[in-house]
Amino acid sequence: MKGSAFYENHFDYDAMSRQAANIIAAQVILKPNCVLGLATGGTPVGTYKELVAKYAAGELDFSQVKTVNLDEYVGLDETSDQSYIYFMRSNLFDHVNIDQNFTNVPRGIVDDADAECQRYEELIASYGGIDLQLLGLGPNGHIGFNEPDDHFPVQTHKVTLTDATIQANKRFFEKEEDVPRYAYTMGIGTIMKAKKILMVVNGKGKAEIVKRAFFGPVTPEVPASILQLHPDFTLVADEDALSLI
Ligand code: F6R
Secondary structure (H helix, E strand, C coil): CCCCCCCCCCCCHHHHHHHHHHHHHHHHHHCCCCEEEECCCCCCHHHHHHHHHHHHCCCCCCCCCEEEECEEECCCCCCCCCCHHHHHHHHCHHHCCCCHHHEECCCCCCCCHHHHHHHHHHHHHHCCCCCEEEECCCCCCCECCECCCCCCCCCCEEEECCHHHHHHHHHHCCCHHHCCCEEEECCHHHHHCCCEEEEEECCHHHHHHHHHHHHCCCCCCCHHHHHHHCCCEEEEECCCCCCCC
């Protein structure tokens, strides 16, 4: 773990989002044809808004950027407004000059799950790997949809979502029964191979898991704890999420 950023004085959600967007913008400026690994969920929405604002202000050019997202629900595609491809288009891709042929999210509707996972791994490898991976943190310590387990899954794979994740994510759906029970996710190995990793976390509800993940033992029971071993990991959090450390 290197260069971890802990901000404590009135560091709120907007400040977290600006800081994260600045780090991503720096990556795009330094390497205009970089590969960005992207995340969905509530936390990065502000980060994407900031990036869109920087683009609108003429400060960023996404024309050569390629992206790979962490995960997608099994059974959903771009026609569903709960799918992660839909989220990415509405929060970022449709608002910047990125070439959407080079934006990638695992395909939620495929005949062969194993083939899709293999295709995704090969795609990332064919891009030369991920330069900067953005992550959120699940309340149970998951990253991507790598749920607490007795081992760290290495490659992109299909997962059964835990009840904790279904409970956490039902806020985005009309009713709990609508939350898909399975997802495709990059593996922990896929994530750890990224050259840089940036995590955004906010809110009191994440304070306990931030403490366990970054100040406790490295264990697959808290998947994010593996990030302690990454050589270039940055945590950008608001003060509520850091309130127990
Ligand atoms: C999303 C993802 C998840 C979320 C995590 C936190 O692509 O991979 O790991 O980052 O569930 O979600 P929020 O930000 O909604 O609290």
